[in-house]
Amino acid sequence: MTALTGKTALVTGASRGIGRSIAERLAREGALVAVHYGSNHAAAKETVAAIHEAGGEAFPLHVPLGVENDVDTLFVGLEEGLNGRPLDILVNNAAVIDYDATIEKATPELYERVFAVNVRAPLFITQRALALMPDGGRIINVSSGVTWFATPEIVYAMTKGALNVFSRSLAHSLGRRNITVNTVSPGITETDMNEWLRGNPETVRQVATLISLGRHGQPADVADVVAFFASPDARWITGQVLDVNGGLLLGAPVQQ
Template identity: 65%
Template sequence: MSLNGKTALVTGASRGIGRAVAERLAADGARVAVHYSTNEAAAKETVEAIVAAGGQAFAVQAEFGTDSAVDALYDGLVAGLDGAGLDILVNNAAVVDYADGIEDVGPEQFDRLVAVNVKTPLFLTQRVLPLIPDGGRIVNVSSGVTWFAQPEITYAMTKGALNVFTRSLARTLGPRGITVNAVSPGITETDMNGWLQDPAAAARVAGMVALGRHGQSGDIADVITFFASDEARWVTGQVLEANGGLWLGPNER
């Protein structure tokens, strides 16, 4: 899949799935804007890794959940693009709060989760749409928690909202040939899921997955890159579960 001559913005790209996506898009030829919130050192490492591998990238900073986030990100993006448009937008950045159960969640937690996971992707997409040419690509990173239940109720609600956003936006932007899809990772090894470092926990997850292991960031990045490519030109408004066959049934025969 060639992305030569394309430009991309990946939010939350300094680590985890976002970093894997940025590196994969750059490896396929795209010039990538690596967004980060506060971890400048990690973003710098991502950019340096892309450049060392022969790709093109630059970092942009904006702290999602603050009033100035969209403006700050837009200004940094435009400066880095230097007159070019934006072909690919990957809305990946998100936060989780493990004290988000129905008995514990409070208004401040709720507002932060919604602000970062829903409000910012909505208004960032609105702001950069004039930069996206006809035939562009938007990919949102959802989560398997939209279909299996977990205690972190607000986080799951925000990802459900992102799925609705995906379908609605796909309908709206269809006449421009812009595809909008969501990738829904299953249980994936990221900083957010640090508990997978426990071998016993990893083994329990493996027992729930048809392919016998938990996911890696690269597994998700490859699927996102497909949606960003021309090969996915006839797919829009979809939420794809990338989870290795999570909970298809008992692994024992």
């Protein structure tokens, strides 16, 4: 018996990166996982196959977010996959960053697109998920350290600020249902979102000088913390933001 035996979970953006690692970890803990993704069929297939090979249960859920009827479509597929079971755990992880959405180059279209995926989708997915979620459920939102350190990608940072505010108010609203809502805020983590880290040892070394623990993150570093918030051990924690970043910008840079 593992921590999440008999539970179900929806992880958005689970085809790659941090979402994939979260899906694999929750499945390892015994949950049936809906592996949601937007476009990368091959990656989603790989995630589901990896879960099955490890003895877990999962199904793919292909729904691009940020388009008309996205949430309706998602719930049709989700309910089909759950086959009458409730939804115990929701992880709002899918997000996009647009490196052009700076103060100089942001356009209303870029703004709408990034907010649609990073803020509108989690809000309305959560709204719908609550009808399927029993009391005692878990909601974990994946935010970012850009809510407290400055970055040129200002629109992306604004979306993550909105997600933090959403999480706090949601936690208070859902307390009486014993549903916890927490936010995990990754630091610099090696995924496709941070392609600039790959094959670039000098950049990796410079990034490491900014992190007390002396290295950038891997998806599993974040996934393990999400699994904690989803577990019974986190039953009396709600409304919190946890930075999972190895001690990013805790003090002066440390030469490696």
